[in-house]
Every structure is written in structure tokens, then in C-alpha cells.
Amino acid sequence: MAEIKDPENTIIITLKDGPVVIELLPKVAPKHVERMKALARAGAYDNVAFHRVIEGFMAQTGDVEHANMEKNYNPRRSGTGGSDLPDLPAEFSRLPHSRGSIGAARSSSPNSANSQFFINFSENSFLNGQYTVYGQVISGMEHVDKIARGEPPANPDRMISVKVAADVA
Known part of the structure; x- marks a missing residue:
């Protein structure tokens, strides 16, 4: 795994093939960073499917x-929901949507x-300036690949667990 410089602003996603370490960008998109950490700490992302995965x-x-739960997974509904928290305002920046960057999905x-x-x-x-970038994969991109x-995958992969690095012993 990569060297973690700021454990409070680093997310570790465990996938079937191994860990993915994401450096969050609180100076760029503080509300999105706080939301991801809150949902991770609540365990809300654990066992959630990758419902839309497009090659390239x-x-x-x-x-x-x-x-969230195997019994609730419905490929026709997955991707249409959020959390019970309010929607977030856009936090657009000049950061590019480059390989390994984390973007906030949204409706129109x-x-x-x-x-x-x-x-x-x-x-x-083509996503630059239209979707909030709030993190970057710093290790484990080979697992994401x-x-x-x-759309959706016939047998979707899941985030086994999502943790804030500061909370991992």
C-alpha cells in the first residue's frame, strides 16, 4: 500500500482483489470529503455494488x-438512490478527471x-468542470481495473469495506 500522509483524509476500500487507497482532497471539495468519511464511518458503503462500470x-x-444488502440489490433500481443525507452543492475545481480520480456522481x-x-x-x-473531483487513488488502481x-454488471463486484484510514488499527 501507498504511504498514507493524512490518515484522516484517506479512504481504504477493500475489493475482492485487494485494497484501494484514496487520498481525499478536503481543500478542493470539503463537503464531498466530509460526506464520504461520514458514510464510510457509518458502514453505509460496506457491501455496496459497482452498478455501472464502463470499459475505458x-x-x-x-x-x-x-x-447495500444482497437481498436489496435490484439492477433496475441500483444507481438511482443516494443516502438519507441531503444532496451536496457542486464543488467544481480545475482538477482534471484523470486516471484514478474520484468524481461525485449526480443527476442532471x-x-x-x-x-x-x-x-x-x-x-x-469531457467531465472537467462539470463533476466534482474530491479524491485520487494513490495505490490499488490495478484492483479497480x-x-x-x-450497466449493470451481470455479477457486480462490491466494496467489501470502506474505512477512513485514521480508524484502521
Whole structure:
């Protein structure tokens, strides 16, 4: 794993193939960073499916409303929900949607991001300035690359656990 410089602003996502370490960017998108940490600490992201995974584009997850429990997973509904917390205002920046960057998923309204996020597989400059970037994978991108593809995948991969590094013993 990568050297963790700021454990309070680092997320560790455990996937079937290994850990993914994400450095969060609180100076760039403080509200999105706080939301991800709050949901991680509540265990809301644990066992949530990657419901939209497009080769060469991105892997989307975080629908804690519809994809949290195996019995609740419905491929037709997954990707349409958020959390019970209010939506977040856009925190656009000049940071690019580069490989390994974390973006906030949203509806057509810029201020509709909630719990869902995506990890970019490649440079997706067409998203720049339109979706909030609030983190960067610093290790484990090879595990992200192995996530099952599909919209939704027939057999979706899941985030086994999502933890704030400061909380991991």
C-alpha cells in the first residue's frame, strides 16, 4: 500500500482483489470529503455494488439506498438512490478527471451529488468542470481495473469495506 500522509483524509476500500487507497482532497471539495468519511464511518458503503462500470471510462458505486444488502440489490433500481443525507452543492475545481480520480456522481442537476461516486479508468477531460473531483487513488488502481464491467454488471463486484484510514488499527 501507498504511504498514507493524512490518515484522516484517506479512504481504504477493500475489493475482492485487494485494497484501494484514496487520498481525499478536503481543500478542493470539503463537503464531498466530509460526506464520504461520514458514510464510510457509518458502514453505509460496506457491501455496496459497482452498478455501472464502463470499459475505458469509469466504475460507479455508492448507491447506499438500493445496493447495500444482497437481498436489496435490484439492477433496475441500483444507481438511482443516494443516502438519507441531503444532496451536496457542486464543488467544481480545475482538477482534471484523470486516471484514478474520484468524481461525485449526480443527476442532471449540478447540486444533486449525494453518496454515489466514480473512479475514472482513464483521462475523461469531457467531465472537467462539470463533476466534482474530491479524491485520487494513490495505490490499488490495478484492483479497480479488475472490477466487472456492465450497466449493470451481470455479477457486480462490491466494496467489501470502506474505512477512513485514521480508524484502521
